[in-house]
Amino acid sequence: MLGACTVLHAQGTPQRSIWDGIYTLAQADRGKAVYANHCAKCHGDDLEGHDEVPELGGAHFMADWEDQSVADLVQRIRSTMPLDNPGTLSGASTTDVLTYLMQQNGAPAGSAELPNDSSLQSIIRINQQPPKKSAPAARVPSSTPVPVDSGARIGSASSKTASASRGT
Ligand code: HEC
Numbered sequence: 001m002l003g004a005c006t007v008l009h010a011q012g013t014p015q016r017s018i019w020d021g022i023y024t025l026a027q028a029d030r031g032k033a034v035y036a037n038h039c040a041k042c043h044g045d046d047l048e049g050h051d052e053v054p055e056l057g058g059a060h061f062m063a064d065w066e067d068q069s070v071a072d073l074v075q076r077i078r079s080t081m082p083l084d085n086p087g088t089l090s091g092a093s094t095t096d097v098l099t100y101l102m103q104q105n106g107a108p109a110g111s112a113e114l115p116n117d118s119s120l121q122s123i124i125r126i127n128q129q130p131p132k133k134s135a136p137a138a139r140v141p142s143s144t145p146v147p148v149d150s151g152a153r154i155g156s157a158s159s160k161t162a163s164a165s166r167g168t
Pocket of ligand 1: 080089
């Protein structure tokens with residue numbers, strides 16, 4: 001018995017956001033360990049930062065990365081952090097620590113891990129707030145034909161099957 005059915009399949013748009021459940025709890029846990037070992041001494045146990053070290057949790061941090069991709073942030077971390085030893089984290093560890101940061105900033109876990117793959121990560125946007133469901137479709141691909149499938153599905157009214165419309 002499935003309680004809620006998540007209808008999140010964005011039709012035709014490759015763009016996803018961090019609010020789509022892009023990582024797993026186990027992955028964020030691994031990221032937490034990476035964070036504790038390599039980041040916390042500067043950025044703080046609670047991602048709060050210190051004077052010259054920016055926070056990694058909260059509105060300010062998320063605003064810094066608004067509309068950029070997960071790949072951008074992974075790249076930034078991987079090439080510049082830990083500040084005292086940059087370039088030492090593996091791609092997988094950086095991806096894991098990224099998921100921990102996203103978790104701490106409110107993004108929900110999902111059922112699949114975030115792959116350590118920059119082309120996949122590059123289509124996932126960082127947004128401070130979950131995208132509004134009712135946002136107007138700004139970019140409708142005009143070349144995509146929309147199949148008008150108003151299949152006459154007569155529910156459980158009668159056992160009689162509605163005319164199996166057989167096209168010519
Ligand atoms: C030696 C101290 C130190 C360590 C360790 C460290 N950082 Fe940083 N971090 C800084 C400082 C200082 C800055 C700001 C200057 C800069 O951006 O280079 C910064 C900036 C950042 C930023 C940019 C923040 C923003 O608002 O855009 C991110 C992201 C980040 N660090 C992530 C990490 C992660 C993840 C780790 C662990 C893998 C880590 N840092 C380890 C000191 C550190």
